[in-house]
Amino acid sequence: GAVVSQHPSRVICKSGTSVKIECRSLDFQATTMFWYRQFPKQSLMLMATSNEGSKATYEQGVEKDKFLINHASLTLSTLTVTSAHPEDSSFYICSARGASGTYNEQFFGPGTRLTVL
Amino acid sequence: QKEVEQNSGPLSVPEGAIASLNCTYSDRGSQSFFWYRQYSGKSPELIMFIYSNGDKEDGRFTAQLNKASQYVSLLIRDSQPSDSATYLCAVTSGSARQLTFGSGTQLTVLP
Numbered sequence: 527g528a529v530v531s532q533h534p535s536r537v538i539c540k541s542g543t544s545v546k547i548e549c550r551s552l553d554f555q556a557t558t559m560f561w562y563r564q565f566p567k568q569s570l571m572l573m574a575t576s577n578e579g580s581k582a583t584y585e586q587g588v589e590k591d592k593f594l595i596n597h598a599s600l601t602l603s604t605l606t607v608t609s610a611h612p613e614d615s616s617f618y619i620c621s622a623r624g625a626s627g628t629y630n631e632q633f634f635g636p637g638t639r640l641t642v643l
Numbered sequence: 644q645k646e647v648e649q650n651s652g653p654l655s656v657p658e659g660a661i662a663s664l665n666c667t668y669s670d671r672g673s674q675s676f677f678w679y680r681q682y683s684g685k686s687p688e689l690i691m692f693i694y695s696n697g698d699k700e701d702g703r704f705t706a707q708l709n710k711a712s713q714y715v716s717l718l719i720r721d722s723q724p725s726d727s728a729t730y731l732c733a734v735t736s737g738s739a740r741q742l743t744f745g746s747g748t749q750l751t752v753l754p
Contacts, residue, residue, distance in 0.1 A: 560741070560742070568746070569731060569744045569745060569746045569747050570687070570731070570744045571744075572741060572742070572743075575741060619686045619687075621742075623740075631677075631689065631692065632689075632742055633689070634679075634686045634687050634688070634689075635686060636685070636686050637685070637686040639684075
């Protein structure tokens, strides 16, 4: 399958700071990228969908001013958690889908574990 | 509200046995169906996808889809301890083809 990377893999920050997470598709062009959040012992919850060059579409209950998503190129999307608080501590996972994905396959990055102190 | 339901488990099977994982979905317009495996602390990895009624086999894994019953399952033959993980059922629907995940079934294969 295709390779998706995320950086950083783990980040610890103080409350009130902003954290940027990068998601890259390494060997294909990702027309659509998805950002998920997963709390312990829960399933993945979709936060937003972003198409290259367009504004992201956020799921209900996800604050777009707090979780800034940029999908400026076909291989890179970024999620910025602004003014992070302890309740934002979670496992953030991106996935990418190329235009040629006949069966809607999404390839997942390895995830970023965010801890806000 | 589009829902994907899974039995959370835990499901325990002895090594070499068949593990059967089940999933139901609420949206009749769902188009594609996926099984992901997630080890603790890791992101999901795709095992199989299926989009038409019937069975699809890949090695030790068989996915079964019944759209009339809105039911999809995953069978793991000759289960190995390394198969111990959480298995996530996911469904795509709608024009955006977003994935909706079930809550996952935790599988333990006992040596």
